[in-house]
Amino acid sequence: MREGPDLSRVAALVGDPARANMLSALMGGTALTASELALEAGVSLPTASSHLAKLCDGGLVRVAAQGRHRYFALAGTQVALMIEAISGVAEAVGPQRTRPGPRDKAMREARVCYDHLAGERGVALFDHLLARGLLVEDAERLAPSDAGRHWFEALDIDVGALRQARRPMCRACLDWSVRRSHLSGSLGAAMLDTITTRGWARRDKNSRAVVFTPTGRRAFEQLLAD
Amino acid sequence: MREGPDLSRVAALVGDPARANMLSALMGGTALTASELALEAGVSLPTASSHLAKLCDGGLVRVAAQGRHRYFALAGTQVALMIEAISGVAEAVGPQRTRPGPRDKAMREARVCYDHLAGERGVALFDHLLARGLLVEDAERLAPSDAGRHWFEALDIDVGALRQARRPMCRACLDWSVRRSHLSGSLGAAMLDTITTRGWARRDKNSRAVVFTPTGRRAFEQLLAD
DNA sequence: ATCATGGTTCGATGGTAGTCGAAGCGTTGT
DNA sequence: ACAACGCTTCGACTACCATCGAACCATGAT
Incomplete structure (x- = not known):
C-alpha cells in the first residue's frame, strides 16, 4: 500500500497490443491520423478511436485537429x-x-x-x-x-x-x-x-x-x- | 502491424495495480517474500502468488528459494x-x-x-x-x-x-x-x-x-x- | 510422527475492457 | 443543397483476468 505516482495507470495504457502498436508507430515522430493508426494497429476504426481517446485522456498522446483530419502525436519526449x-x-x-x-x-x-x-x-x-x-x-x-x-x-x-x-x-x-x-x-x-x-x-x-x-x-x- | 519487441506484453505486466505495487516495493532493492508483497499490494496471498508467477514468467522478477521462504527481487537494473x-x-x-x-x-x-x-x-x-x-x-x-x-x-x-x-x-x-x-x-x-x-x-x-x-x-x- | 508455517494450485465468480457493426456528426468539396 | 469523407458515439457481445476460499504441498520445528 504505497503511494507515489500511479504506475499501473500509464503502464496499462501501453499494455494493450493495439495501443502499443499505435505508440510504436508514433515513435516515428510524424503525426498520424486515426485511420492510419487503425491500420497500423490492425483494428477497426471505431476500436482505434476508442483507444486513441484513452491515450489522449491518459496524457500519452496529443491531438491536433486540422480540418476534417485529426492528427495524433506523442505527448512529448518523456x-x-x-x-x-x-x-x-x-x-x-x-x-x-x-x-x-x-x-x-x-x-x-x-x-x-x-x-x-x-x-x-x-x-x-x-x-x-x-x-x-x-x-x-x-x-x-x-x-x-x-x-x-x-x-x-x-x-x-x-x-x-x-x-x-x-x-x-x-x-x-x-x-x-x-x-x-x-x-x-x-x-x-x-x-x-x-x-x-x-x-x-x-x-x-x-x-x-x-x-x-x-x-x-x-x-x-x-x-x-x- | 509492426514488429519489434513486444511492448504490450511487458507493459501489461506493470499495468495491473497489484503488480505495480509489488514492483514499486521491490524498487527498494531488498528481496521480499510473497507474503510481504501480498501485504504491500493489498491482496490475498493466493492472488499475490499468481501475480508473482506472472512477473517471473515475464522476466521482470527473479526468485530465490531459501528453505521454506522464497525471496523475490527485480530481475535487473534495466x-x-x-x-x-x-x-x-x-x-x-x-x-x-x-x-x-x-x-x-x-x-x-x-x-x-x-x-x-x-x-x-x-x-x-x-x-x-x-x-x-x-x-x-x-x-x-x-x-x-x-x-x-x-x-x-x-x-x-x-x-x-x-x-x-x-x-x-x-x-x-x-x-x-x-x-x-x-x-x-x-x-x-x-x-x-x-x-x-x-x-x-x-x-x-x-x-x-x-x-x-x-x-x-x-x-x-x-x-x-x- | 505430528503440527505449524509459507507458499502454490484449483475452481468458481465477477467485473472490466476490447471488439465491431450501425448510426450519428462535422467538415470539405461539388 | 447534396454527397463524400473522417471520425466518434452507441449498443451488444465476448473473452479474459483479477480475486478469493478451500484444498494441497512442501519445509522446518516440536
Whole structure:
C-alpha cells in the first residue's frame, strides 16, 4: 500500500497490443491520423478511436485537429523515453525474437526515436560529441561548448535559436538496442533534420528505420572522423 | 502491424495495480517474500502468488528459494530503469498528486532506486563526479578517472574489485523526480552502501525514502564541497 | 510422527475492457 | 443543397483476468 505516482495507470495504457502498436508507430515522430493508426494497429476504426481517446485522456498522446483530419502525436519526449525503456526490457526478456530479420538489423543500425536519431549511428554521434568536448555536462545540464557551437553551425544548425525555445535542447536518451545514450532534445531533432534534408539518409516507409545512402554514410562518418 | 519487441506484453505486466505495487516495493532493492508483497499490494496471498508467477514468467522478477521462504527481487537494473521511466510520465501526466505529503518530499530529496541513491542528492553526487572530472565518459562508456579512483578509494570503495565483476560498474539512471541522471551500477550501489554503513543516513521502513541524519548530511555535503 | 508455517494450485465468480457493426456528426468539396 | 469523407458515439457481445476460499504441498520445528 504505497503511494507515489500511479504506475499501473500509464503502464496499462501501453499494455494493450493495439495501443502499443499505435505508440510504436508514433515513435516515428510524424503525426498520424486515426485511420492510419487503425491500420497500423490492425483494428477497426471505431476500436482505434476508442483507444486513441484513452491515450489522449491518459496524457500519452496529443491531438491536433486540422480540418476534417485529426492528427495524433506523442505527448512529448518523456513519453518517447518511456517507450524506449519498455522496449529495452521487452527486448531483453523476449523469449521470442528468433531471427532478427533484415529490417530489424536496419533498425539497430539507425532509426528514428520520436524526432531524433537512435541506434548505432545515433550513439556514435553522441559519443563523438562528448569525446571531442563538443558537448559538455556543466553542473546544470548537458550543453554544447563553444567549439560545439561552431561544429553545429558548420552544419547550418543555429544553436542560439534553439536555446531560445522552451523545449530542452540537449537530452540523453537511452537506446534499447545498444543500451547506451544518444542525443535527444531539439538539438537531436535538428541533427536528424540535417541528415535527411542533406540526402544522407531517408526514412523507411514501413518502419522507424533510417537507411543511409552510400555517400551519406561516408559523409556522416567523415563528420565523426576528424 | 509492426514488429519489434513486444511492448504490450511487458507493459501489461506493470499495468495491473497489484503488480505495480509489488514492483514499486521491490524498487527498494531488498528481496521480499510473497507474503510481504501480498501485504504491500493489498491482496490475498493466493492472488499475490499468481501475480508473482506472472512477473517471473515475464522476466521482470527473479526468485530465490531459501528453505521454506522464497525471496523475490527485480530481475535487473534495466527493469528498475524502466520502472523509473514509467514513474516519470505517471508523475508528469498524473492529474492527481494533489498535495505532496511529507514522505513525498523526503522521496524527492533522497530515495533508493533498486540498489543505489536517487533523488536530489543522488543527482547532486552525479553532477559533482562529472564536474570534477572524477567520472569521465570515454568513447566506450562512463568510468572513473585516475583522480576519481582515488576519490572513491578514500571512501574505502575498491574500484578495481568492482571492475572485475561482470556487472556494469557505472551507469546513468534517469531520475523521475528531478528528471536528470544519477549514478547507477555497482559503483552507485557501493556509494549507497557507504552512506548507510557510515550512518550518514538510514532507510525509511515504509518507503524507498533515505533520510539523512544532520551530521550525515553535513558529511555528504562536505564530500561534494571541495 | 505430528503440527505449524509459507507458499502454490484449483475452481468458481465477477467485473472490466476490447471488439465491431450501425448510426450519428462535422467538415470539405461539388 | 447534396454527397463524400473522417471520425466518434452507441449498443451488444465476448473473452479474459483479477480475486478469493478451500484444498494441497512442501519445509522446518516440536
